[in-house]
Amino acid sequence: MRNDSWCRHTPMPQRGVAITFVSATRRVRLLVAVTCAILVGAALSACSSSGSGHTSGSASASSVAASAPAAASLRPVPSPSQVPGQPKPGSINQTVPARRITTLPAASLSGTARYGGGITGTIERVAAVHATARQPGEVAGPAVAITFRLVNGSTRAISLDAVVTNVFDSAGTPGNSMSAPPADPLHGQLAAGKSAVGVYLFTLSAQHRDPVTVTISYSANAPVARFVGALS
Numbered sequence: 001m002r003n004d005s006w007c008r009h010t011p012m013p014q015r016g017v018a019i020t021f022v023s024a025t026r027r028v029r030l031l032v033a034v035t036c037a038i039l040v041g042a043a044l045s046a047c048s049s050s051g052s053g054h055t056s057g058s059a060s061a062s063s064v065a066a067s068a069p070a071a072a073s074l075r076p077v078p079s080p081s082q083v084p085g086q087p088k089p090g091s092i093n094q095t096v097p098a099r100r101i102t103t104l105p106a107a108s109l110s111g112t113a114r115y116g117g118g119i120t121g122t123i124e125r126v127a128a129v130h131a132t133a134r135q136p137g138e139v140a141g142p143a144v145a146i147t148f149r150l151v152n153g154s155t156r157a158i159s160l161d162a163v164v165t166n167v168f169d170s171a172g173t174p175g176n177s178m179s180a181p182p183a184d185p186l187h188g189q190l191a192a193g194k195s196a197v198g199v200y201l202f203t204l205s206a207q208h209r210d211p212v213t214v215t216i217s218y219s220a221n222a223p224v225a226r227f228v229g230a231l232s
Contacts (some may be wrong), residue, residue, distance in 0.1 A: 072211030102223040103215075113216070118153030121216060123227055124197070134180040143203045144175070144231065145182050149196040150218055160186040160196060162220060163179050167202040168213040177203030186218075 090096070091161040107113055114122045124147045131143035144167065152158055163186045166177040186198035204212065209231040217224040 012067075018166040026060055030092060089192065104223050104225050106226045106228045109214070109227050109229030111227065113224050113226065113227070115218065118155075119158065119199070119222070120151045120153065121218070121225055122149050122151075123147065123214060124149050126212075126214075126231055128206070129182070129201070131178040131201055133178070138178055138180075139176065140207045141203045141205065143178060143201055144209075144212070146202070147197060147202045148186075148200065148216060149195055149197045150186065150188045150190065150191055155192050157189045157191050158218065160188055160190050160198075160218065163187075163198065163216070163218045165200045166215045167200075167204060169204055169208035169214075170212065171208050173205075173208070175204040177202055 072093045104113055104115075109123050110127060112123070115121065125145075126147075127145045129143050129145050131140055133139075133140040146165065146167065148165065150160070150163075165177075167184075169175065180201070182199050183201035184199040186196055190196050209226050215224050216227075216229040
């Protein structure tokens, strides 16, 4: 005979409950794992986007920086012949034709030099003075001050900025040009029909002034006037 009371009071193992609990735990773990995987993937995606953006910006900056020198190198550089106001370049192997310098016949210190075209020059005075050094390279000492007048009898103005004056003693030694007063060289423009006076100062030994030679030209294209005479 079966004992029903034992069946009623003896608890049976609840296998269904245990299985349900285990399944729920596995689901929670799986959900946590999936969530973590999603978060890690999102983080990696964000880092990748940031890195690629920085790389793109750096690449763009590098591209602009690299293109700037390239653009500058593509600009045409004008040759010397294209630059306004620049002299035509020459060569060390080039032979430049010599310019012939014409010297007028010697005139006395009181004579008149005729340059041609109605332009004449005269020495109005030669005075013995003592020159004072003012510029580097100048040496004070006995000197001569030469007062020269240039007359423009032509029909056009001439420049006085290219007047060149030299003095030589009786031994042919050139005097040294001085800038201190009374030196007052010719300069500027000389209008047609006008005259101008300039004073040129040179140191010159007092023992070699018989005779002295004075050469004066007012332009590179004009002849050189030569005046010769003794200084008392």
